[in-house]
Amino acid sequence: MNISSPVTDPVTPLGAAPAILAAANLLLPHLERGQRVDTAILRDAMETAFGASDATGAWDWKLAYEAGEVATVLFLRKYGKTLFCKAASPVSRLVSLAKIAGLLPTQTRRSEESQSFQQFSTPLPLGLAALTAAAITPDDLVLEPSAGTGLMAILAQTAGGSLILNEFAETRADLLSSLFPAFPVTRFDAAQIDDHLVPETVPSVVLMNPPFSVLANVEGRMADAALRHVASALARLAPGGRLVTIAGANFSPEAPAWRDAFMRLQDRGRVVFTAAIDGAVFAKHGTSIDTRLTVIDKLPADDPSFFPASKGTAPDVATLLGWIKSQVPPRLPVSLPKVASPMPAAAPKTVRGYLARATASRPAAAPASDPEGVELEYETVDWAPPEGARLSDAIYEEYALQSLRIPGAQPHPTRLVQSAAMASVAPPKPSYRPMLPADIRTRLSDAQLETVIYAGEAHADHLAGAWTVDEHFDNVRAAAEDAAGAVRFRRGFMLGDGTGAGKGRQSAGIILDNWLRGRRKAVWISKSDKLIEDAQRDWSALGMERLLVTPLSRFSQGAKITLSEGILFTTYATLRSDDRGEKVSRVKQIVEWLGTDFDGVIIFDESHAMQNAGGGKGDRGDIAASQQGRAGLRLQHALPDARVVYVSATGATTVHNLAYAQRLGLWGGEDFPFQTRAEFVEAIEAGGVAAMEVLARDLRSLGLYTARSLSYDGVEYELVEHKLTEEQRRIYDAYAAAFAVIHGNLAAAMEAANITGSEGTLNRQAKSAARSAFESTKQRFFGHLLTSMKTPTLIRSIEADLAAGHAAVIQIVSTGEALMERRLAEIPTDEWNDISVDVTPREYVLSGARDKT
16 A cells, blocks of 8 residues: 655655665565575665665665565566466465565564555565456556555566556655556556546556555545545446455445445446455564455446455465455456547437447447547746736736646637736646647637636645534534544535636536546536526537436436436526435435445536525524525535535625535635634624635635636627607506506405415415515516517617627527527628627627627
């Protein structure tokens, strides 16, 4: 199990790998002679290679033990094939490998880093057991996500497999590059290996010994660390491939705490073998913890609740090899994917046809119908305000990328601005590189690509602290790091752009990045079911099949969602539907489809619809939490590893309205100074509008928030008056008289409708609701009526502007749209450069010959 901190540990000298390799070469002759390497020989080799003793701090005993492991790799690279040929059976190979491992000293001295990050390399005998269970052939491509010093990798190479090696610790990764120069070595967080590897990298075998309870960039113990590593590696594995993992003995489908997690894993791959191993096997490597070897074949289980019976705890590797021989089934057929054609076939016309093609003989990483994904290239830059410059007195400043440059990216079609406070700081330099189609620069502007980058950067980390969530997903409580059921919440991102910046297109870009990394399920929540058309438009604008955006309304409440992959679109009103008898709530229905270990994207579009999620105070006293806000929080609580994006141009009008945005880390942990939401609200309210502005600025400086708006610099408004005709006056008066009659008889209508209370009298609350519904309908009706009356004058104004060679931007709503579209159709097409439809209320952007906007 191999992991290190993201920065070089102060104990580990920079560039230590060459010296460790030199010490290993000094130790190799001892192994070749079968001579035991004691601590004196090991010390001499290290002092010779480093030119100093350990007392100077030039090296420590962790590095010395690694030199011994590297010497073992060098020995097997030289003699391994001969050894395997002479010792054909696993048991005879075990005898030879045990002798080699016995020549090295026991690793009795541990460094703080090795203890904290659980850097216990796989013992050779146990590595042989994993190799035997994997049944590697020369046709296999073998991934080791936490390759350490290469003890398992050399066994896989000796068996004939090609290698894909990954190691997060810098020194160990440098060693692997020297030991295996013919194979790629990456340096990603193995818990998210599927996120980082390019789509073409699809192994047929995974060998892994992940950290049991630590994660990169996360302090403290994480009970589900091994599960995260296994789930990510399994997602990357080719269909029919085999995954063999060594984990803690309690990481078992037989353990009640892990049974549900393994049942979810069996939706993708079936457990075919599991057995614990006595801790004595790890004794030479400095620990006595019991471990477990588990074999998973990537074929969905017929019955996810069924697991093979374990024979218990093997006292030694020889016993374990016997169990493997008798119980592990033969490998399934597997075919590695071919590189996708640059010109994919046309997408099917229906969801059924798309899914049928997408799931037929297709690797999980890159379906043939999807565009080929490549990592977006960009460079980071140091930002500082221009010398001698200062912010203007204006409320807004012109927007431009500050901390990065994206070669080939186009500027946004319309000038953007941001608040002066947010312009005074720059977001941090990112390191995350989205996986997007090669032509993405023609589909998204530089400002929109920046959002995709920073959303991915935010999602790469988790908020500080561990938490437990109750069974109803309502209550979240702080918990110890190693508490049963404790979870960490993945950090979220907030997009606060205004109209015209393309929030929908950016949301689709974030989903597409994750889609091309194999996360083929996402949830898109918005205010109206009509907005699914906008979501489908934005998704297809990036080259994807629009029908993959599927409404939740196709599945009745309580029914199982049968989509194998796709973007589930729903509304906040639908999301708040609670349990109804045997029908589970909509939140639980979605969670059952995604699985509680879901790590894909949830877009909370128009997220201000969840305002007042935590309740608050109004002019008339306490205000109860909104149902929509509570439903949104439940979904976030139930899916702690989801990549949450809040999208709202008005999300921070009042501090109470930010109660739903728990993934920004504004309270409750070490990321922000407020322990509770109440403390946060009290502090921000005391600061007023200025505090909200500072909050937005600070979130931007952390890379968690961006908010751009269209620039109206140079925009002029002309008031166009429409004079009502006599016919229009007659129409308006007739409708007004009709509504007056209804209004005058509303009380009688309510009595006729039996709007009564428990005692048979008119219920005051019911009367108020009925009157409110009537007034709302009346206002909407007359609004539409007046809009339709003004439309002819608007059309004449447009035609006059076009005749003068000017472009025109017109906003219309509701009833006027149909008439407007008919009149636009009458205009000769050669007079227009472009007609595009944007958000509701729709904007028709009509460009004349003189204006290429």
